[in-house]
Amino acid sequence: MAETTAAQEPTRRDFLFLATGAMGAVGVAAAAWPFIAQLAPDAQTVAAGAPIEVDLTPIAEGQIVKLFWRGALIFVRNRTPAEIEAARATPLSDLKDPEPDQARVTEGRENWLIIYGNCTHLGCVPLDFQGQYGGWFCPCHGSVFDTSGRIRSGPAPINLPVPPYRFATDTSIVIGEEA
């Protein structure tokens, strides 16, 4: 027992202690990994989240159609010229989350507004054609959206987001694929 005095050189025992501790920490982290990872969306859910094609021909002017992609509600709105005009006439300074209408639709196909249908506040479904801007009104906490799906008043922090989509033909879109 010569090593019991203070200020010794590191011993083999010190090395073994640190090495064991380090291995133990790695082992705990490795064991915890699957328990956390299993919470993530599973392969079936991910596969079911593949892009979908939507035929636009049955959607009349002025109509809003609701569909689901990845379990999330999506509004497809065939806007009237007056609704487009109302969205474009709004100065950006009036907006809480400034974004021009042009940036939210495809050029040349301005009538098609494709946005997520869950309020950006806490996820309720806003009611169609309600609220003072003729867009949407969320009944849960009072957020008001305009005909471009932009937040105009209420607690929602950002505009209703535009999902990734592209026009496959003139009358159909693919949701889930970038343009």
Added chain:
Amino acid sequence: MSSHSTTYVPKSAAAKWLESRLPIIGLVHSSFVAFPVPRNLTYFWTFGAILMVMLVVQIVTGIVLAMHYTPHADHAFTSVEHIMRNVEYGWLLRYLHANGASFFFIAVYIHIFRGLFYGSYKAPREVLWILGVIILLLMMATAFMGYVLPWGQMSFWGATVITNLFSVIPLVGDTIVSFLWGGYSVGNPTLNRFFSLHYLLPFMIFGVAMLHVWALHVPGNNNPTGVPIKSGKDALPFHPYMTVKDTFSIVCFFIVLAWFVFYMPNYLGHADNYVPADPAATPAHIVPEWYFLPFYAILRAVPDALLGVVLMFAAIAVLAFLPWLDTSKVRSGAYRPVFKVIFWAFVVTCLVLGWLGSRPAEGIYVVLTQIFTFLYFAYFLIALPLLGLLEKPLPLPNSISEAVLGKKQASGSGMPVGAAAEPQSKG
């Protein structure tokens, strides 16, 4: 304390054999038979026992319900109706469980407000109090996930609103939410894991409740005077005095619970939850269960989502800091004339916040919610720290028995020590 025997002496050979190997009878005896309690405890001190019994009721009814319930998005709603219509006494078990949750919260809120009024959070009971706050959080998580299980409209949209709260966390919010959901939205994986956790958490509550009782039995009960037990005259043994009082209180509480279960089982629920979950349509008003309404009001008080969430969690977290926010040396509110008024104003604030939480978030309600949210936090962060410095408390009694029996009898009238411990023998 000293006048009651606190040690268990096993009599039979079998009891001696067990006690020398596992002293569990002695532990029960010292904790729930001989344990000295202040003689002046009121019925407000029976809610701890009520809560213990309610936890057992919830666990027992819950385990039985789980035998008939199907945790799948396609079958959950119909399996609940199956319990109601086909399972023998299924309606009784489910209504007991659903109303039991509400009554659990009624009891816990009375228990908390009693602690607030009588300063039960003050030294040396800080750890006891913080364990209570942890139990409250676990209860809220359990109740929330339980409400999701029937997979009705309120279940689905309540789950959507509450899980989306976590999306406001900067940077990692969206990842956290998708890990909560197990998908891209609230769906079957969400229901499945909520069921698993709803089954687990009550047992964690049970564990923390045991720590809560342990932490209680170190300093002993607070009491309406806030003055600690000083002599045997101040105390009574837990059995029979508190066992009888607790049992009577539990029976009264169960009569009210039975009234709801048998005559108005859906009074505390929402009709919308008898509509199956529909991700394409939101109920006109998404309202949480009544026991979450004050916190829901605070959530909606400010127009900023992140700040609202922070305020809501802060409203509960602030409770944990209460032992250090209240600067008054006097424990019981009974001897604090100004505190008394402010305490009742705080009770009213909580009730008004609850009412505001049930109103739509528009017009005057928003302004009122902001005012009362301010008042809620002002109680903890302004009133309690300042009051302890500014308020002149009333004189405290020298002992519990002096407060109960009057100064003359307790001090110099020559009453033998043993007589004070036997109130039934007094005229």
